[in-house]
Amino acid sequence: MSTDYQQARKALGARMRELRLSAPGGRLTGTQLAQRLGWPHSKIYKLEGGRQPATSEDLRAWADAVGQPDTFEELAARLKGFESHIRSWRRQLAAGHRPVQDAWNTAVEQARVIHAWEEAVVPGMLQTADYARHIFIRYADLYGTKRDTDEAVRARMQRQTWLYQGGRRFHALVWEAALHALACPPSVLAAQLDRLSGVIGMDTVELGILPLGASLKVPPANGFWILDGRVVIAEDWHAELWLDDADTVASYRRVWDALRQSAVYGVDAQNAIHRARRGLGP
Known part of the structure; x- marks a missing residue:
């Protein structure tokens, strides 16, 4: 895995964390978001830390769960940008x-x-x-x-x-x-x-x-x-x-x-x- 790829994945994770903390209804903890999504608590922090690759489905669910569905296109574009290099x-x-x-x-x-x-x-x-x-x-x-x-x-x-x-x-x-x-x-x-x-x-x-x-x-x-x-x-x-x-x-x-x-x-x-x-x- 290239360094550029790792950095791009970390940047995507940082943006996801930013959306969690700026949820319209008030900042969400990782535990709260995991409960909304029905995911293991660890998955939240692996995605945010760039230690686990996100899928398009993950990003759509995340955008909806943090109350900002309109950010999905932005997240998907980021994902597509570095996935086009690492297939x-x-x-x-x-x-x-x-x-x-x-x-x-x-x-x-x-x-x-x-x-x-x-x-x-x-x-x-x-x-x-x-x-x-x-x-x-x-x-x-x-x-x-x-x-x-x-x-x-x-x-x-x-x-x-x-x-x-x-x-x-x-x-x-x-x-x-x-x-x-x-x-x-x-x-x-x-x-x-x-x-x-x-x-x-x-x-x-x-x-x-x-x-x-x-x-x-x-x-x-x-x-x-x-x-x-x-x-x-x-x-x-x-x-x-x-x-x-x-x-x-x-x-x-x-x-x-x-x-x-x-x-x-x-x-x-x-x-x-x-x-x-x-x-x-x-």
């Missing part, structure tokens, strides 16, 4: 993977140049349908979310049409470890590696592989994507981060550039892919 998987995947893919499709379609780094999986823009299917299933099992696998796969495949539009450029860096990761059956990975090998030489794709034995300028960490140098989309286990302030975007670009210095391209990248392919057997 928890729990909330995003409540309706399945397809809505997440649709959001990505919209963002990617608006971009002209994309820089991506993936340390554990093949980038979604270069995945086969079978490989993508197994990735979606793994995450649905992990988070216990709705299985809308086929819909999600179709949405991800639709996004790949971006690669066949003139004037676009996809700069992808992949750690060699991702070429060996059996998050799918070996036969599926073999087909995926063949697909990856086939995109080398496309005029819209620049694919770099970071060999396992390469000297690294920075340690390989979580994957991230930079769209047109204006927004970064990074993944963590609890959430997806959409970051658009200039300093943060610049930091991620420096990381990408540092990783690129260790990458191999063209024939050398093909050789790395073929090594992984041979390791799977016939």
